[in-house]
Amino acid sequence: MNRDAFAAGERLVSPAYVRQGCEARRSHEHLVRQLLEKGKCPEDGWDESTLELFLHELAVMDSNNFLGNCGVGEREGRVASALVARRHYRLIHGIGRSGDISAVQPKAAGSSLLNKITNSLVLDILKLAGVPTVANCFVVPMATGMSLTLCFLTLRHKRPKAKYIIWPRIDQKSCFKSMITAGFEPVVIENVLEGDELRTDLQAVEARIRELGPDSVLCVHSTTSCFAPRVPDKLEELAVICANYGIPHVVNNAYGVQSSKCMHLIQQGARVGRIDAFVQSLDKNFMVPVGGAIIAGFNDAFIQEISKMYPGRASASPSLDVLITLLTLGSNGYKKLLKERKEMFLYLSSQLKKLAEACSERLLHTPHNPISLAMTLKMLDARHDKAVTQLGSMLFTRQVSGARVVSLGFVQTVSGHIFRGFMSHSNDYPCAYLNAAAAIGMKTQDVDLFIKRLDKCLKTVRKEQSKESDVPAVDNDGKTGNVDIEETTLKLDNVLLDTSS
Ligand SMILES: *Cc1c(COP(=O)(O)O)cnc(C)c1O
Numbered sequence: 001m002n003r004d005a006f007a008a009g010e011r012l013v014s015p016a017y018v019r020q021g022c023e024a025r026r027s028h029e030h031l032v033r034q035l036l037e038k039g040k041c042p043e044d045g046w047d048e049s050t051l052e053l054f055l056h057e058l059a060v061m062d063s064n065n066f067l068g069n070c071g072v073g074e075r076e077g078r079v080a081s082a083l084v085a086r087r088h089y090r091l092i093h094g095i096g097r098s099g100d101i102s103a104v105q106p107k108a109a110g111s112s113l114l115n116k117i118t119n120s121l122v123l124d125i126l127k128l129a130g131v132p133t134v135a136n137c138f139v140v141p142m143a144t145g146m147s148l149t150l151c152f153l154t155l156r157h158k159r160p161k162a163k164y165i166i167w168p169r170i171d172q173k174s175c176f177k178s179m180i181t182a183g184f185e186p187v188v189i190e191n192v193l194e195g196d197e198l199r200t201d202l203q204a205v206e207a208r209i210r211e212l213g214p215d216s217v218l219c220v221h222s223t224t225s226c227f228a229p230r231v232p233d234k235l236e237e238l239a240v241i242c243a244n245y246g247i248p249h250v251v252n253n254a255y256g257v258q259s260s261k262c263m264h265l266i267q268q269g270a271r272v273g274r275i276d277a278f279v280q281s282l283d284k285n286f287m288v289p290v291g292g293a294i295i296a297g298f299n300d301a302f303i304q305e306i307s308k309m310y311p312g313r314a315s316a317s318p319s320l321d322v323l324i325t326l327l328t329l330g331s332n333g334y335k336k337l338l339k340e341r342k343e344m345f346l347y348l349s350s351q352l353k354k355l356a357e358a359c360s361e362r363l364l365h366t367p368h369n370p371i372s373l374a375m376t377l378k379m380l381d382a383r384h385d386k387a388v389t390q391l392g393s394m395l396f397t398r399q400v401s402g403a404r405v406v407s408l409g410f411v412q413t414v415s416g417h418i419f420r421g422f423m424s425h426s427n428d429y430p431c432a433y434l435n436a437a438a439a440i441g442m443k444t445q446d447v448d449l450f451i452k453r454l455d456k457c458l459k460t461v462r463k464e465q466s467k468e469s470d471v472p473a474v475d476n477d478g479k480t481g482n483v484d485i486e487e488t489t490l491k492l493d494n495v496l497l498d499t500s501s
Contacts (some may be wrong), residue, residue, distance in 0.1 A: 001025070001429035028053050031431045034115075035327075041128075042272035043103025045330035055324075056222035059090040061110030077107070090318065093430055094313045095141075101310040111316055115139075118319040121326050122294055129338070130332055131278075133270065136303040137296035139322060141315040144254045144281045145174030145181075151250050153276045154306045155218050159248070166208055166247075166431035168233050170202045171224045171425045175252055175416050180415040189197040190419070191230060192424055196364040196374075198230040198425050204239050209245050219248035219276070224262040225255040225284075227404065230425040231368035232256075237266040239273025248276040255284035256357050257294075258341055258440040267351050270298045277306065280320050284396070287337075287441050291317025336383040336441050344447065345438035349373055352436060357459055364433060371439060377405070377432040380461060387461055388432045394457045400450055 001022075002010070010018045028050045031156070035042060037055075046054075063069050065075030077092035079085045093108035095101060095115040102119070104112040119138045126134045140147050152165065165179045167191045179186045189205050191198035200222070209217055220242050222233040235251065242249040249259065251269070256262030257280050269275045275298060282292035297303045326334065353363040356375045366376040381386045392405030411420035420427040436450065438483065 041326050041331040043332050044325045045333045051490040058110035063109040065093050070407045079440035096132045096313045100308045101314050104283045116325040129257050130260045131267045134296050135298050136300040137294050138307050139319045141318045144293050145178040147183045148178035154309045161215045163216050165218050166220045170226050171423050176414050196229050197366050200234040212357050214245040217247050219250050223252040228366040228369040228372040228374040229364050235269035236272050239269035243274040249274050251278040253278045259370040284321050284341045288321040291448045341440045344442045348438045348447045359425040372437045374433040374435050398453045400453050407432045
C-alpha cells in the first residue's frame with residue numbers, strides 16, 4: 001500500500017492505528033531498500049513476512065502479472081497450474097535474454113532485478129567465505145559439471161588451437177565428462193602418494209604442458225573439494241605454472257565454499273598466479289535443491305563472456321532458492337553454519353579415529369583435506385574384496401547415505417577412458433577404505449548415528465568372516481574365494497534389518 005492507500009484507510013480505522021501499521025510496513029521496506037542499495041547480504045536474516053513482501057513486489061513488476069496485459073507473443077509467462085505459479089512466487093519469465101544469462105529482460109523487470117540482486121549477494125558471500133578479491137560471478141541453472149563445460153566452451157573461442165585439458169585426476173565422473181562434453185581430450189595427471197595423501201604431481205603437469213605445447217592446451221582443470229585421501233590440488237603452484245605458460249586455469253570448487261581452506265587456496269592461487277574461473281555447486285554449499293552452480297572469477301570481462309555463452313533464457317529457480325536462503329540466513333547465519341561445519345568435521349574426525357582404532361583400522365592421515373575423511377578397511381580387504389563392497393550395501397540398507405566404500409582394483413571406463421583403481425583417484429592406492437564427509441548442515445546426531453551403525457556393520461561383517469575363515473570356501477577352480485558371498489550378503493542384510501532399532 002502506498003501513502004494514498006493509507007490515507008484512505010484512515011477514514012475507516014483510527015488514524016493513529018493506521019500510522020502505526022504504516023510504520024511497521026516501513027521497517028520491512030527499509031530492509032528491502034537497504035538490500036537494493038547495498039547489494040550485500042544482510043547481516044541478520046529476514047523474517048518470512050519481509051521476504052514474501054519482497055518477492056510479491058518483484059513478481060508484480062513482471063508483465064505476466066500486469067493487470068491489463070495482453071500477450072501476443074510465443075512466450076508470455078502463462079502457467080496452467082496455480083500450484084506451479086505459487087511454487088515460483090509467480091516469477092515465470094526466468095532470467096536472461098536470448099544472448100546473455102545476465103542480461104535484463106524487458107518483459108520482466110522483477111525477475112531481472114531478482115537475478116541481479118542474487119548475483120550480487122552471492123558475490124558478497126564468496127568474499128566473506130574467503131575470496132575477497134573475486135571480481136564477478138553469476139548463478140547458472142545447471143549443476144557443477146555442466147557449468148564447467150560452459151567455461152571450457154568459452155575458452156575454446158580464445159584458444160582455437162587447443163585440444164587438450166590438463167587434469168589432475170579426481171574420480172568423479174562428472175568432472176571428466178565436463179571436458180568430454182565440451183569436445184576436449186582430458187590429459188589425466190596421476191596423483192602422487194605423500195604419506196596417506198594423494199597430491200598433485202606438479203612436475204608431471206609441467207612436463208605434459210611442454211610436451212603438448214602450451215597452445216594446444218585449453219586450460220588446466222584443477223579441483224579443491226574432493227574425497228580423501230585425495231586432497232585439494234596445489235592451487236598456488238598450478239596457478240603459477242598457468243601464468244608462466246600463458247594457459248588458463250579453471251578450478252572445480254564443487255563443495256569448497258563451505259571450507260575456508262579451499263577458498264583460501266583459490267584466493268592465494270589468484271594472487272600469485274592465474275585462475276580464470278572457479279565453479280561451485282549451489283546445493284552442496286548453500287543447502288538448496290540440486291540444479292544450480294556459481295561461476296566466478298577475478299576478471300570481470302571474462303566472467304561476462306561466459307555468461308554471454310549461455311544460449312537463450314534460463315530458469316530462475318536456482319537463483320530464487322539461493323536468494324531466499326541467503327536472505328533467511330543472513331551473513332551471520334551462513335557464518336554460523338560454516339563454523340558449525342568446522343566443529344562437526346573435528347567431531348567426526350575424532351569419533352571415526354576412535355572407532356577405527358577400536359577395530360585395528362586407521363583413520364588415514366589427510367590433514368590437507370578439510371571436509372572428507374577416510375578410514376582404512378584393511379582387515380576386510382585382506383580377507384574378501386567383496387566384503388568391502390558388501391559393507392557399503394549394508395550401510396546403505398541401514399540408511400547411512402553418503403558413506404562411500406572404496407575397494408581396490410575397480411576398473412571403470414568413462415567415455416572411453418579406462419581408469420584403474422577407479423573411485424580411489426589412483427591406479428593403486430595401498431588399501432581399501434571408507435569415506436565420510438562433514439558437509440554444511442551436518443549435525444552431531446548424524447555423526448553419532450553413523451558411528452553407531454558403522455560399528456554394528458563392521459562387527460557383523462567380521463563375525464561372519466571369522467566363521468567363514470574357519471571353513472574356507474573353495475570354488476570350482478580350487479581357489480579359496482567368495483563363492484558364498486551372495487548368500488552371506490543376504491543373510492547379513494536380514495540380520496541387520498531384524499536388529500535395527
Ligand atoms: C559434486 C561434484 C561434481 C559434480 O557436480 P554436479 O553438480 O553433479 O555436476 C564434480 N566434482 C566434484 C568434486 C563434486 O564434488
